[in-house]
Amino acid sequence: MRRQLGGRIALVVVVVVVAVWYLYPPDKTINLGLDLQGGIHLVLGVDVDKALEAQVERAGDTAKAELEKRGIGVTRVERRGTTELAIQLASPQSWDAAVKATDEILATFDRKDADQAAGRLGLALKPREAAHIRDLAVRQGLETIRNRVDQFGVAEPSIQQQGENRILVQLPGVQDPARAKALIGKTALLEFKLVDERTDPESALKAGPPPGSEILYQRRVDKQTREERKVPFLVQKKAAITGRDVATARVSIDQNTSEPYVSVDFNAAGARAFSELTDANVGKRLAIVLDGNIHSAPQIRERIPSGRAQITGGFSTDEATDLAIVLRAGALPAPVQVLEERTVGPSLGADSIRQGMIAIFASTALVFLFMLVYYRLSGLVADVALGLNLLLLMGTMAGFHATLTLPGIAGIALTIGMAVDTNILIFERIREELRAGKTVRGAIDAGFSRAFKTVIDTHVTVLVSGLILFQFGTGPVKGFAVTLMIGIAVSLFTAVFFTRLLFDLIYMGQRKRETLSI
């Protein structure tokens, strides 16, 4: 071991250089967690069942239209539960044709039950198809949210899937959390629905809406009293045009009222549909519905061939900007719900960093002084090793792009106290060997080798709980596990290998030495 001095020094130098290389400059290489730099951490639950229901309903609508096209009378097609369809034929005579046709049209469904005499057919979405739709809903939702966040302009956002149907969104340094949250969480399902003028909304509220129609509300805020009221509208259930056909959307300012509004351009198919719709329904009212709320319901005065629509509704500039963003980015395939939120303001983050730094410095100073006083020169050796430990810890964090969180800072402070434990175990052993009458050289050898097994044991147990914590933890707590584990692992190198090297260097060529500063 002693002969390989050159090699050991070289190894330490290489390790230090690599650590410094990764670490420099520290303010750029160390990732700060949201709890330190401020920002929003959101866990969103995707309501995948809603996406399934929508898909099943669409399939039902298509099937009904297709069956009727083939001359098979259908009384009703209904969704049952999340993934099942019930088809009621007009007459049992067309049974065979209907069964053949549905097998073909609804190929992604399995036939579940059949009652030929009653002309009733039950189908269920294939489990594999359902799983695919669920998965797609989460992935599309994630893409849509990423799109929105990109357009909103956040530096280094992180958006990832978590578990089966959760999306983790982390936005560092966002100033207005409420706005960002509204932007991300909005389903943004834009629908154009014709107003049903067969009866007025009031009587529909009492008697229930006629078949094929539903009641939706428009929220109106009185400008003077700031009071909000809901105005009911009776509209057709089926949307004439949806946000899928939107090519782009942008904010414009009304020349007369100087209020911002959102101007929507349809793509070619949307423009054609819009033109046909307005042509066929001049004089009627068209409700513009966003996520089930009516924004406005203007009257169609003439055919609109331009494929351009305006959404007005008393927006603030921010609201209009955000609406344009979500319409451009598209609707979420399924609604999302905030399951967990952690928002930290920038001032609290700065305070935490300051206090964390103080804690690390104070802890280092105290341990440093203690080791120096108690073990004198050997204590100084341990202190140098401790300094190296901190350097390597930070270098490793930078190298792995690990995130430093506030509990992570606690982990560093704790590492300082634990890293010197290894030295204490070794030094106490050396003292004991000296008392037993060993020479300086012999005591150092015996101290290191005998303490080594114990040191490994103690490291393993801390790493075991660290690993479990890492596996379990979320965000900040994970940061704690990371710093603790790296610090403990690094201390094997610094407190054993590096300390030994320093001992060998100090006592090199002093074979006759009789005392040890320990």
Place this chain on the structure above:
Amino acid sequence: MIQLFRDSNFDFVGRRRWAYVISILFILAGLGSMVAKGGLRYGIDFSGGTLIQVRFEKPVSVDRIRQALETVQMGESVIQEFGDTREYLLRLPLAALSSEEVTRRTQDALAKDAELGKHEVRRVEFVGPQVGKDLQVQAIYAVLWSMAGILAYIAIRFDLMGGLASVAAIVHDVLICLSAMSLTNREMSLAILAALLTIIGYSVNDTIVAYDRVRENRAKKRRGETFATQINNAINQTLSRTVLTALTVFFSTAVLYFFGGKVLEDMAFVLTIGVITGTFSTIYIAASLIVDWSNWRERQVARNEWW
């Protein structure tokens, strides 16, 4: 040379019953306080709910804030001073309302109250009920798994009895920490769980040091030495190590408690308690239980022979 406990020869094992009594009394006090308070207090990480940290421009009173919150039917909130009388934690019960709604209402209420002056929302945490429940289950698994991991490791490295005694010591440490939390009105949070898991991994360290020594001594057993004496000697021989290693970690956790800021305070508190009780349990639980176990076994053997 400074030397703690040079050639110490305390009779730890002989006085272990006193230590058992002290531990049990403390844990009973903790359990009593938990029962009196209706269980261990869970923070929003585990119970779900909304937490808002607000800093006011000038000092305000809890009553003042409560009055403001009452105007939006949120007078039930827990309002807790955080550091000084300008900063407060508002813990809003998990209502039927969404987190946005709760946060918005609270901010409106605080902004409307002219007497409160300007305020800054520094932190908002919302944990939905499902997430809270998931975390509760996961937390219990995390604790059990780490204990199982350590039991397995000690059982392989030493023996099953040593593993069981170590786990008993760990359970003891966790119970003491939980008791101390309940007695000082602290809430169980993710950070506390992290502290507990760290203690689980750390407190067993001293135990390993002592066991190692027992094994080493066994090789040079002197005649007429009882098992209890062997253990007691091992404890005494490693005493300075046990205390010194705990001391440096204690320095770190104590510094963290006093200087690390309010957010880390509870975590640092549990770590500090854990380090102290970890040292205590090494001596009085992990080592002493082995003595009791081996005595009990000897009596069993003697009785069987007599039969």
